[in-house]
Amino acid sequence: MSKEAASSSSLHTTEEEDDELLLYGSGSGWVEPRTHCYHLDNSLSSDLAHIPNPDTCCYRCQHPQENWVCLRCKDVLCSRFVNKHMLEHHQNHNDHCLALSYSDLSVWCFSCNAYLDAQVILPLRPVYETAYILKFGEAPPFRAVMDLHLADENTEGSTSGNQS
Ligand SMILES: [Zn+2]
Numbered sequence: 614m615s616k617e618a619a620s621s622s623s624l625h626t627t628e629e630e631d632d633e634l635l636l637y638g639s640g641s642g643w644v645e646p647r648t649h650c651y652h653l654d655n656s657l658s659s660d661l662a663h664i665p666n667p668d669t670c671c672y673r674c675q676h677p678q679e680n681w682v683c684l685r686c687k688d689v690l691c692s693r694f695v696n697k698h699m700l701e702h703h704q705n706h707n708d709h710c711l712a713l714s715y716s717d718l719s720v721w722c723f724s725c726n727a728y729l730d731a732q733v734i735l736p737l738r739p740v741y742e743t744a745y746i747l748k749f750g751e752a753p754p755f756r757a758v759m760d761l762h763l764a765d766e767n768t769e770g771s772t773s774g775n776q777s
């Protein structure tokens with residue numbers, strides 16, 4: 614007669630999460646790529662300096678375009694708009710969640726379900742650069758990163774002001 618599972622139902626409902634949804638809501642259609650991802654450590658190959666050529670066909674169906682390269686095992690597989698082989702690959706291997714598009718060099722995280730900004734997320738820069746060079750024959754025009762300037766500005770001010 615008595616139900617055991619009644620204890621875990623809604624005692625409190627906090628509404629903090631709703632504010633976040635409003636802030637990051639999908640009002641605009643264009644979604645900014647994320648600048649962080651918690652899956653980088655387990656989902657990146659240790660050798661991303663060598664990746665298949667961007668004109669590689671899908672390993673499974675040989676489709677020549679719209680392919681992605683898995684950043685964990687470097688398999689080249691077609692997009693969800695072709696035969697979904699990269700999506701299947703992730704479903705079969707949950708830790709293979711990062712893929713780089715050979716169409717536009719965007720990086721997708723299946724676990725975040727979002728695009729990642731390969732210019733801001735430093736671990737993704739080398740493979741982005743490698744793919745860019747393979748595809749276009751020259752290095753990508755990276756945006757200026759403010760961190761690079763900080764090192765030079767530290768010489769200002771005196772060094773004699775030690776606190777006691
Ligand atoms: Zn395919």
Ligand SMILES: [Zn+2]
Binds near residue numbers: 685687688702706709
């Ligand atoms: Zn993989």
Ligand SMILES: [Zn+2]
Binds near residue numbers: 650653722723725726
């Ligand atoms: Zn992620």
